[in-house]
Amino acid sequence: MIAQERPGEDGLIARFFAPIAGKGALGLKDDAACLAPKPGHDLVLTADALVERVHFLPEDAPGSIARKALGVNVSDLAAKGAEPAGFLLSLALPDDWTEAWLAGFAAGLGEASRDFGCPLLGGDTVKARGPLTLSVTAVGQVPSGRMVRRTTAQAGDLVCVTGTIGDAALGLRLRAGPAWAEALSPGERAHLADRYLHPQPRHRLAAALRDHASAAMDVSDGLAGDLAKMMRASGLSALVDADRVPLSPAGRTAVGSSPELLDLALTGGDDYEILCTVPEKKLDSLRKEADRVGITLSVIGRVVEGHDRPVFRMNGLERRYDVGSYQHF
Amino acid sequence: MIAQERPGEDGLIARFFAPIAGKGALGLKDDAACLAPKPGHDLVLTADALVERVHFLPEDAPGSIARKALGVNVSDLAAKGAEPAGFLLSLALPDDWTEAWLAGFAAGLGEASRDFGCPLLGGDTVKARGPLTLSVTAVGQVPSGRMVRRTTAQAGDLVCVTGTIGDAALGLRLRAGPAWAEALSPGERAHLADRYLHPQPRHRLAAALRDHASAAMDVSDGLAGDLAKMMRASGLSALVDADRVPLSPAGRTAVGSSPELLDLALTGGDDYEILCTVPEKKLDSLRKEADRVGITLSVIGRVVEGHDRPVFRMNGLERRYDVGSYQHF
Numbered sequence: 001m002i003a004q005e006r007p008g009e010d011g012l013i014a015r016f017f018a019p020i021a022g023k024g025a026l027g028l029k030d031d032a033a034c035l036a037p038k039p040g041h042d043l044v045l046t047a048d049a050l051v052e053r054v055h056f057l058p059e060d061a062p063g064s065i066a067r068k069a070l071g072v073n074v075s076d077l078a079a080k081g082a083e084p085a086g087f088l089l090s091l092a093l094p095d096d097w098t099e100a101w102l103a104g105f106a107a108g109l110g111e112a113s114r115d116f117g118c119p120l121l122g123g124d125t126v127k128a129r130g131p132l133t134l135s136v137t138a139v140g141q142v143p144s145g146r147m148v149r150r151t152t153a154q155a156g157d158l159v160c161v162t163g164t165i166g167d168a169a170l171g172l173r174l175r176a177g178p179a180w181a182e183a184l185s186p187g188e189r190a191h192l193a194d195r196y197l198h199p200q201p202r203h204r205l206a207a208a209l210r211d212h213a214s215a216a217m218d219v220s221d222g223l224a225g226d227l228a229k230m231m232r233a234s235g236l237s238a239l240v241d242a243d244r245v246p247l248s249p250a251g252r253t254a255v256g257s258s259p260e261l262l263d264l265a266l267t268g269g270d271d272y273e274i275l276c277t278v279p280e281k282k283l284d285s286l287r288k289e290a291d292r293v294g295i296t297l298s299v300i301g302r303v304v305e306g307h308d309r310p311v312f313r314m315n316g317l318e319r320r321y322d323v324g325s326y327q328h329f
Numbered sequence: 330m331i332a333q334e335r336p337g338e339d340g341l342i343a344r345f346f347a348p349i350a351g352k353g354a355l356g357l358k359d360d361a362a363c364l365a366p367k368p369g370h371d372l373v374l375t376a377d378a379l380v381e382r383v384h385f386l387p388e389d390a391p392g393s394i395a396r397k398a399l400g401v402n403v404s405d406l407a408a409k410g411a412e413p414a415g416f417l418l419s420l421a422l423p424d425d426w427t428e429a430w431l432a433g434f435a436a437g438l439g440e441a442s443r444d445f446g447c448p449l450l451g452g453d454t455v456k457a458r459g460p461l462t463l464s465v466t467a468v469g470q471v472p473s474g475r476m477v478r479r480t481t482a483q484a485g486d487l488v489c490v491t492g493t494i495g496d497a498a499l500g501l502r503l504r505a506g507p508a509w510a511e512a513l514s515p516g517e518r519a520h521l522a523d524r525y526l527h528p529q530p531r532h533r534l535a536a537a538l539r540d541h542a543s544a545a546m547d548v549s550d551g552l553a554g555d556l557a558k559m560m561r562a563s564g565l566s567a568l569v570d571a572d573r574v575p576l577s578p579a580g581r582t583a584v585g586s587s588p589e590l591l592d593l594a595l596t597g598g599d600d601y602e603i604l605c606t607v608p609e610k611k612l613d614s615l616r617k618e619a620d621r622v623g624i625t626l627s628v629i630g631r632v633v634e635g636h637d638r639p640v641f642r643m644n645g646l647e648r649r650y651d652v653g654s655y656q657h658f
Contacts, residue, residue, distance in 0.1 A: 010558075024374075029562055030479045031405045031546050032375040032469075037366045045353075046361035047466060049419040049455045076360045090378040090419065090464035124378045130459015135419035137376060137466035140361075150359045217360050229339075233358055 007099075009125050016102050020110030022086055022119020033121035035085060037141060044082035044140040044147055048072050052131035057175070062101045063108020064197045065134070070109060072220065073138035074116045075201035075272040079218040081148040081210035082140030084118035084203060090135040092128035116203055146210050148276075153215040153234035157277035159301040162202050162290070164248040165223050169268020170261065171196035183257035188250035195248075199272035208289035209276060216276035222267040224321035226275055228309045234277075240301035242266065242314035266312065267321055277303050336428075338454050345431050349439035351415055351448020362450035364414060366470060373411035373469040373476055377401050381460035386504070391430045392437020393526045394463070399438060401549065402467035403445045404530035404601040408547040410477040410539035411469030413447035413532060419464040421457035445532055475539050477605075482544040482563035486606035488630040491531050491619070493577040494552050498597020499590065500525030512586035517579035524577075528601035537618035538605060545605035551596040553650035555604055557638045563606075569630035571595065571643035595641065596650055606632050 007015055018028045024035045037043060050072070052058055056065050070087060077084055089109070093102075113120055118138060142148075171192035174181055181189060201218075209216050215234060219226050223245065231238050247255060247265060255261045278286055283299065290297040301310070309320040336344055347357045353364040366372060379401070381387055385394050399416060406413055418438070422431075442448055447467060471477075500521035503510055510518060530547075538545050544563060548555050552574065560567050576584060576594065584590045607615055612628065619626040630639070638649040 026478070030409075032373045032409045032411070032476070034471075034476045035372040035374060036473065037370075037372055039368070041366075043364040043366055043372070043468075044361045045364060045415075045417055045450055045466075045468065047417040047419050047452050047464075049421055049453045049464070051421055051455050051458050053458055054456050080359075080361045080363075082361070086374075088374055088376040088466050090376050090466075092378055092380055092462050092464075121374055123376050124464070126378045126380050127383050128459065128462070129380050129382055130457065130462070133421050133457070133459070133462050135376075135378070135421075135453070135464040137374075137417050137419075139372075139374065142363075144365065147361070147363045149355075 012102065012125060016106040017120065020106060020113060020120050022121055024086060025121045028122060035121065035139065040144050041141040042144050042147060044077055044080050044142055045137065046073055046076040047135060047137040048076065049133065049135040051133050060197060062104035066105045066109035067112040067198055069134045069136045070112045070116060070118065071199035071201050072272060073136045074118055074203050075199060075218040077138055077140035078201050078203040078206045079148065079216045079274050080140065080142065081146060081206050082142045083206055084116055085139045085141050086119045086121040087136050087138040088121055089123035091123065091125045092133040093125065094128045094130065094132055116201060142210065148209050148213050148216045150215055150217045150230050151233040153230060153236055153277040153303050154279065155236055155303050155305050157214050157279055157303040158283055158299045159227065159238050159240060159303060160278050160297055160299050161219065161223065161246065161273055161275050162205065162295050162297055163273045164246045164251060165271055165273060166251050166265020166268060167192050167195035167248050168270035169264050170251060170254050173264065180254055180258040180261065184250060184253055188253055191248060191250045196270055199270065201272060202274045202295055204293035205274060205290060205295050208286055209274065212282045212286035213276040213278055216274055219271040219273045219275050221269045223271065223275065224267045224312065230275065231310055236303050237306035237308050238301050238303050238310035240310055240312045242312045244298060244300045246296065246298040341431065341454060345435035346449065349435060349442060349449050351450055353415060354450045357451060364450065364468065369473050370470040371473050371476060373406055373409050373471055374466065375402055375405040376464060376466040377405065378462065378464040380462050389526060391433035395434045395438035396441040396527055398463045398465045399441045399445060399447065400528035400530050401601060402465045403447055403532050404528060404547040406467055406469035407530050407532040407535045408477065408545045408603050409469065409471065410475060410535050411471045412535055413445055414468045414470050415448045415450040416465050416467040417450055418452035420452065420454045421462040422454065423457045423459065423461055445530060471539065477538050477542050477545045479544055479546045479559050480562040482559060482565055482606040482632050483608065484565055484632050484634050486543050486608055486632040487612055487628045488556065488567050488569060488632060489605050489607050489626055489628050490548065490552065490575065491534065491603045491624050491626055493575045493580060494600055494602060495580050495594025495597060496521050496524035496577050497599035498593050499580060499583050502593065509583055509587040509590065513579060513582055517582055520577060520579045525599060528599065530601060531603045531624055533622035534603060534619060534624050537615055538603065541611045541615035542605040542607055545603055548600040548602045548604050550598045552600065552604065553596045553641065559604065560639055565632050566635035566637050567630050567632050567639035569639055569641045571641045573627060573629045575625065575627040
């Protein structure tokens, strides 16, 4: 029986995870990890769970699933202005796991861990009794009192977003083989598919956010819904110019061929870009910092007084998204 | 439809989890928690996942499941000499969750959190697509460089264990209605059942372990297997007097009526007691500290040179357990 030749939990950890573990993990041979925090810093802690068919698809490459599980957590740290210090992984594996799958998963996790500067510190591996379920807890550090909050936007601030919006939602939709896919070049299709599979956390912008942003969060559940959350948390509203929401060339082609896809781009999830509010006088300096680390930053609107959902202006119309946030739950 | 009247993720967090959250959780309204570490301390980080039918049973009370999920993690911190600082919870809920279930879960979690001095800091709630699956990441603190390791036992040290061993494994077995249950009083049966459901992490012993133990871990996968792990990690072996392994009155009754249950007691999991090695000259002082916090401590053997599995002496025989550790995985 192949199943019985697979390593047990200790063997699995030693073989697949110990080689990618950081120093504080103590070789994954103890009950817990040990981390010496930087003096004068606060810890920033975040956890995100991913479930097969909810957050990724069973046919996704194991290395991609691993990269996404870590990436979405590092994205949360980045939005809080925190530098990654490490992560713990809880992995509930279904009965039919194979060594090849796990080797691919560990390789992708190790590569992502190096790319994001976020070492593996520990975790747990258990039987799933259902589909693959993962939970990552990421630990970051910020100078004391400097975590960038979600609740502290100020009326008059500019609303900014990194990178491009809507690619991941379009990339996921693309898998169903929609008619609009015909309008895209193979390269454009590949771009959108990749953006769903491989979030690019903006951790290199963390320090600049601390110095410039009045509030920030990452866009994980859709731009419209996440902006509404941030404004509600700050007791404010926002006015967004939909034309200024940055789309990738592939996103523009898709929306150009099927204009109703703009709604999907603005409300679909999985962007993992940074949404932040910035006092106007700090914009140039933030832009310079973003340029320096190769991240594009777009101004898409302004924070205004009020308690209504943010308004998106497009083609002379004003629109509020009622359900602007993808509900994973 | 009842299902549609249930709150969404944000409503669920606000209603059930925000009331039991600690200060660093920021009301569970931000992307991440913020924790100011004690100056001069290291962080100790541990994660344990629990899956229905693997680590608990579907008929267990939701408050008990919550207490166990937190308790097993606090037990890891305690074994490392760490004081709890807080925890994050990833909860993958099956489709048929009810508000009553979740209210019971949150109440049990809040109570355990207060009992263990370990506040809720954050987490994530997602759809399970399978049975209930939880993962807790607990964060503790120790004075810098003082985490108690698993790898540092010394030949000649005494092997000690807190509380009583085997109760939880017997309590779980009891649910199948075995013949030996007849030998137990209702109170004894209730004691064993409760020990499976409600681990009692020995967090009040954390400071004393730092000052006295040369090595420690918690007994989660069975005494024989966990002792073998600790000795292997330390490059040593151990000689245990099985008669000195502490059994509860209920455990003694069970083993008295069915002597083969001693093997179950020594190898079954879920004890969540502390296994530690202690230099002989520090024993009296550790015992005094344990007495002070109401935890019993038993000497069960001695660390010896060698690389074989620990020997258990019983009835004039010597026994090594080949598979002494319950495999959750």
